[in-house]
Amino acid sequence: MAKRAYNFSAGPGVLPESVLREVQEEMLDYRGHGLSVMEMSHRSPVYQGIIDDAINRVKRLMKIGDDYEVLFLQGGASTQFLMIPMNFCQEGKVANYINTGAWSTKAIAEAKKIGKEVHVAATSEDKDFTYIPKEFNLSENPAYLHITTNNTIRGTEYKHIPELPAGVPIIADMSSNIFSKPLDFKRFDVIYAGAQKNMGPAGVTLVVIKKEMLKTINKNIPTMLDYSIHASKGSMFNTPPTFAIYVVGKVLNWIEEMGGLEAIEKRNIKKADYMFNIFDSSDFFRGTVVPEDRSLMNIPFRLPSEELEKKFLKEATESGFLNIKGHRSVGGCRVSLYNSLPMRAAEDLAKFMIEFEKNNK
Amino acid sequence: MAKRAYNFSAGPGVLPESVLREVQEEMLDYRGHGLSVMEMSHRSPVYQGIIDDAINRVKRLMKIGDDYEVLFLQGGASTQFLMIPMNFCQEGKVANYINTGAWSTKAIAEAKKIGKEVHVAATSEDKDFTYIPKEFNLSENPAYLHITTNNTIRGTEYKHIPELPAGVPIIADMSSNIFSKPLDFKRFDVIYAGAQKNMGPAGVTLVVIKKEMLKTINKNIPTMLDYSIHASKGSMFNTPPTFAIYVVGKVLNWIEEMGGLEAIEKRNIKKADYMFNIFDSSDFFRGTVVPEDRSLMNIPFRLPSEELEKKFLKEATESGFLNIKGHRSVGGCRVSLYNSLPMRAAEDLAKFMIEFEKNNK
Secondary structure, three states, X not given: OOOOOEEOOOOOOOOOHHHHHHHHHOOOOOOOOOOOHHHOOOOOHHHHHHHHHHHHHHHHHHOOOOOEEEEEEOOHHHHHHHHHHHHHOOOOOEEEEEEOOHHHHHHHHHHHHOOOEEEEEEEOHHHOOOOOOOOOOOOOOEEEEEEEOEEOOOOEEOOOOOOOOOOOOEEEEOOOOOOOOOOOHHHOOEEEEEOOOOOOOOOOEEXXXXXXXXXXXXXXXXXXXXXXXXXXXXXXXXOOOHHHHHHHHHHHHHHHHOOHHHHHHHHHHHHHHHHHHXXXXXXXXXXXXXXXXXXXXXXXXXXOOHHHHHHHHHXXXXXXXXXXXXXXXXXXXXXXXXXXXXXXXXXXXXXXXHHHHHHHO | OOOOOEEOOOOOOOOOHHHHHXXXXXXXXXXXXXXOHHHOOOOOHHHHHHHHHHHHHHHHHHOOOOOEEEXXXXXXXXXXXXXXXXXXXXXXXXXXXXXXXHHHHHHHHHHHHOOOEEEEEEEOHHHOOOOOOOOOOOOOOEEEEEEEOEEOOOOEEOOOOOOOOOOOOEEEEOOOOOOOOOOOHHHXXXXXXXXXXXXXXXXXXXXXXXXXHHOOOOOOOOHHHOHHHHHHOXXXXXXXXXXXXXXXXXXXXXXXXXXXXXXXXXXXXXXXHXXXXXXXXXXXXXXXXXXXXXXXXXXXXXXXXXXXXXXXHHHHHHOOEEOOEOOOOOOOEEEXXXXXXXXXHHHHHHHHHHHHHHHHO
8 A cells, every 4th residue: 555645746736546546547458448548549439538528527617618618738838828829919909917926927928028019907016926916907909818816836816706898808827726616617718727736747738718719819820829720629639648638537527526616615725724724823834925815725834934944844844744845936835735635634734833833932 | 467459559559568567556656755756746856857867768779968958848749840940940041841741741831831931852742652752952041951750641761861961950750760770869950759659658749959959049939939948947947748758768768678779670670570571472461652661660551442441440450459540541551560569469460461361362
């Protein structure tokens, strides 16, 4: 029996143990077909069944209908930073972004790099991205508004979807909180998310696009960067990352078996509360985000000194709590409590933190 | 004990059973670290060890030194069709291609689509791409010559590397015959290959670039399409397809344990000869490629009639020989005998074919 660590990695992150066991069992012989999913032609009926199943689960969890395309692409959110303005910012229009941290900043830079006019409709840079801007002002002729619904590094999360004037599409990078709670997904025109935080292994990016948006795509886009080409071929214009999609399907199945997004959210709140209760009951462990915008997924915090942080990180790692160092750009500590992290891991970490505070106050 | 099929798929293709068993064993707990490779931070020392190991194996098998960069990217060869001209065809220069089939044709189309001047230095289109052109003529000011060393659909393979004037880089798509035989890899300036045929699962593309080439890259390329950015970050500008790279490392290890490329080539010749001997000894099964350019990897053939082909495909599939239908664009039959296909599979298929001929002549 494998001993499983408590893995608080910000991504690639923890996966459900039951999913890994299924993948393990099917490794040499997928359901009597005599081959691994890794070895299957993507054009085979068996594999078509696997990708169709994953697409249908996305649609069920999002409660979206056939007016949306569900794509599985490659290149991570970083490639979406390029594809979004290239496809959806038309001549004479302005790409609008709300800047809530490192990833939004990169998305903005990429839109500028390919020559698009960019307007930053709001930013929380003034306070080190420790909150979500509640107000924003769009430019004239906005092509779209782009938001990052959860900020992996700074640990902030949108609690409300911004209200936009009719006709302005809203595009969201949901890489680090996708499927962590119920959301009115139908309010979005484009949703994208790298799989490696809350959905599966690295190497596949979920992209959900309202079909109407496909009609607005710019002309003369390179083939592999054109959403309409991927959509017209059901993500099979070229060989998709077949195995990663298969694992994503299993994780989505696990979410449904856990009771869907409502149940998952309850569980995520309970896990995060282990941390928030510590922050709110003492000033030894200090959450860095304004309470109303705290992410349930990524929770950064500081200790009274850098020496104590070093000591805490060392002792935590030795005690089997892995990957709780803050992102190299901000320092301190950070725990990521993705869907698949067992309740027990958060509970035990909380106990460890309370004990550490007692011993080091 | 899993019953393994004989899998002649053109890609994603068969993998070594021993590799799948190792992946299976390590699925929940990679070497005592308490997590799956899928769950590992790409910034962790353990994962850095995994990718470094894969890079070193590529360098050993190719016998190349530190004057080359070894990258693991996403998006398949189709994305390379775009990145190659975007990075390496400078203003005023001409992208040269030898057209040997469907993949070269797509590479040429993509270079044109992004506005590059393209010259087709040779083509075998006149005879349905059933041979490799031995002569070619470069344009004035060639940026590079691009070749496809093995043609998955038509079943032709280069036996000699084209000789070029000094200063003209040679770029090769080796997706379907990479590491199938020893080759003077040092003669190439850029080599790329989707992993899913001879190296691992779909979702990772090996790109090997002479470092000198990185100095010639065009300016203002979108971040994710710029080889120099991926090279400067050791393929970790963004999250790489961590699990797929791990499997590739294991397949390369398997090649080394099998005795390296010399031993692999001997084995591949022996497997292919099972087919070629049948073609050469009767005209019932008819290889479609001129004998001197026959690929060891992908072997297309026809039967005396479409009715017999249908019957043959049906009976072969029922007897457990999977994926031997020809590509939908050309019809007929095709077997792919990638490195990992067991000798026994080729031997048993040959027996089956001889028996079928006897019964249906």
